[in-house]
Amino acid sequence: MKIAIDAMGGDDAPVAIVEGVKKFLSEDHETKIRLFGPSEALAKLIETSEQLEIINTTQVVEGNDEPVAAIRKKKDSSLVRAAQDVKDKQSDGFLSCGNTGAVLAAGIFVIGRIKNVERPALMPTLPTKVKGVYYNMLDVGANAESKAKYLVQFAQMGSIYAEDLRGVKNPVVKLLNIGSEEHKGDELHQTVHQELSQLPEINFQGNIEPNEIMAAKADVIVTDGFTGNAVLKTMEGTMKTVLHLLKDSLMTGNITTKLGALLVKNDLGNLASQFDNSRFGGAVLLGVNAPVIKGHGNSQAQTVYYAIKQVKEMISEQTVTKFRNLYQ
Amino acid sequence: MKIAIDAMGGDDAPVAIVEGVKKFLSEDHETKIRLFGPSEALAKLIETSEQLEIINTTQVVEGNDEPVAAIRKKKDSSLVRAAQDVKDKQSDGFLSCGNTGAVLAAGIFVIGRIKNVERPALMPTLPTKVKGVYYNMLDVGANAESKAKYLVQFAQMGSIYAEDLRGVKNPVVKLLNIGSEEHKGDELHQTVHQELSQLPEINFQGNIEPNEIMAAKADVIVTDGFTGNAVLKTMEGTMKTVLHLLKDSLMTGNITTKLGALLVKNDLGNLASQFDNSRFGGAVLLGVNAPVIKGHGNSQAQTVYYAIKQVKEMISEQTVTKFRNLYQ
CATH class of the missing domain: 3.40.718.10 (Isopropylmalate Dehydrogenase)
Structure with a gap:
């Protein structure tokens, strides 16, 4: 090898x-x-x-x-x-x-x-709010334009990856969409929803809304490359901003704050490391x-x-x- | 009235x-x-x-x-x-x-x-990482399907709103896209970029990537309703998750952590209130x-x-x- x-x-x-x-x-x-x-x-x-x-x-x-x-x-x-x-x-x-x-x-x-x-997809493994529970999301940016049949294959390949590489039995696959009901979203996502519902080989469980991405409700999240890239960058930016402001606020506070900050330092470090992506390797081009x-x-x-x-x-x-x- | x-x-x-x-x-x-x-x-x-x-x-x-x-x-x-x-x-x-x-x-x-x-747009006013600095983002979900001409009008209307209602002089308008260069993104966003560049009445400053949304680099962020809705929900979900985990980690820690948590409580409250949307009223249907x-x-x-x-x-x-x- x-x-x-x-x-x-x-x-x-x-x-x-x-x-x-x-x-x-x-x-x-x-x-x-x-x-x-x-x-x-x-x-x-x-x-x-x-x-x-x-x-x-x-x-x-x-x-x-x-x-x-x-x-x-x-x-x-x-x-x-x-x-x-x-x-x-x-x-x-x-x-x-x-x-x-x-x-x-x-x-x-x-x-x-x-x-x-039809098209390869870029797929990272990402942390959820539950320690030790991860999900795969694809495509996060290999394709700027997408068709329904691409996303159907992403669901199939992502499911196999989650099962084989992460050892998840019968991985839950969800479609990222701007509403939970099947008629929500644009024509692309409505069509994909319908087609995924008809695939016996994957465990498709419907739509997932973007505010639930980190909620450990799916093993594989299928999305088009434009939305997937936007959503991934939004998560990175938001997390970075919140943790940065938090650090700033603790470091520039009064003596009470600074003492408190010292005492919670380890816990904050643990929290940051829960979202540290170094342990997940890289994104796969499936x-x-x-x-x-x-x-x-x-x-x-x-x-x-x-x-x-x-x-x-x-x-x-x-x-x-x-x-x-x-x-x- | x-x-x-x-x-x-x-x-x-x-x-x-x-x-x-x-x-x-x-x-x-x-x-x-x-x-x-x-x-x-x-x-x-x-x-x-x-x-x-x-x-x-x-x-x-x-x-x-x-x-x-x-x-x-x-x-x-x-x-x-x-x-x-x-x-x-x-x-x-x-x-x-x-x-x-x-x-x-x-x-x-x-x-x-x-x-x-062409189409109305839903537009909230949102906080950035800089206290007291806000931005408008539109469309965040009035339209699941979008055409270039819709987004051009969103830029015009959003710019007028930011100037009149928020008192921002010559508001900086940016296009939310998955790359900073003008050729990035799908055909829709490439076309919108080109058309916005040719509008003399707005102060168009190019693309903004989703990880920079909260960086106070734009007064008005133009996006299609699908992406805008996904990105907004992602920000909400990520922020909620991080602050929730933070609280969890401080509340369930050992005695040192709990004492520290007590000392930094006000600072955390201030941070949360910086992102509290209650002061921004509601989203406008422009x-x-x-x-x-x-x-x-x-x-x-x-x-x-x-x-x-x-x-x-x-x-x-x-x-x-x-x-x-x-x-x-």
Whole structure:
């Protein structure tokens, strides 16, 4: 089993990526890592071994590069070469924490869509208000325009992922919509609701409203890429704002407040860590011909470590083969 | 100046509504209130006067009534009668805290759209992370399906409202989109971006991403009704979840935590009140032939009071006349 990793993607690349690889290799003694980036620089950070190969690349896809142009022009970038490695069957899965659009484009155009999958979807695993209970949401932004049949496949693939990778039996699938009744929402969501109701292989439980996303009422939340992206960014922004204002208010208060803040510091830290996404690895690009994981841009070693484990599990579980069988 | 109020709409109607009316009348000695509901019950809660008339109605639109059917069948409901009062020019503005869909339907079908306004939009005034700085967002759910020309008018009407009602000079208008560059998003948002760039009468400053909504970077945020509704509900849900978990964690902690919680209690209260929507009145239905305000379903007297003031100000500022002049 071999995993191709873009060493140059993410805010703290290559150091955070390499540290994550080291942590993974300290525990796993069979999986092979093929690390793509400038070999001279990487060799200073990590020693090659039977398990770790460094493949030299000369270009880097930047965060503000236009994705499709970057894929076309930066053929010798760590991101494109790592994806190409999977396409060439040198590796079985691909991880990058770089430019989201470019990772999606590499997944779709280099590694390629599974036959009969209409559109791949980007899917993170996210925390709910209940400790230890998570959900998958897809699509969160691989597609700006959506059709009903895309979302139906998202429901099928998301359900298989939740069952196989997260071990959820008969996962509850819900459709994100602006009302709980089936006639709510626009034509797209009404049609998807109807079609999901008729699928025997998934456990579809109707609509979920956006204020209930974190309420641990669904294992898989299906949404179109525009709404999913908007909702995910809204959650991130709101959470960040509230926690920031809270910290501000406690730090700038009077002596009583400051003493109180000191006493509740641990509890606040625990709360923040409940929503810390580092343990969930990265977002999966479902529907392409190999496991493709997009790690968060600000990933530290810990997140990279979990994301590598995630690629490995998807390879072991043969998730992609299951999708292929579903649509062949 | 006369305002028609649905006394029976909202979780705590009619008591919260009547209390709000009382508070308003204790300060305002010229505006007339026409209160719609069962006169016998209402007469026990408030005394009629030169300024306050009670108009007897026999039906109530419930929260789970199908909106359009409710408007058609419950002709003698407090909600429909109050809207009809505006249509009949007995009142100059309409307030209800009832069934959102029914208030929208009453605004659109009873009071009617302004000529040449494509679609009315629902628009709340919301708090940012900066104390005392607010923004308007529209549409947050009057329309499940949207076209570019609707959103262009939302930008124009929202800008006039922010300038006249909130006193913001040359309000910054942004388009909610899943990327900051103009080519981001679906075709709808790309087209709207282009059209807004060409409007000289508004101060359009490009896209805003959903994680920046609360960052006080725009006075008016334009969005389609599906996304706007989803994003608003996501903010509400996330904020509620975080504050709830915070409270939970402080209340169930050890003795140190509990002591700390006691010391920071006021600060947490202040933080929660910064996002308390009671002071912003209700959401305006822009684009109909009179000021129509939908108060939050859980409105207490304070919110009702502010919502009545809001109707009054819209009447005084002749906001609707300005919209009419824009599109005549």
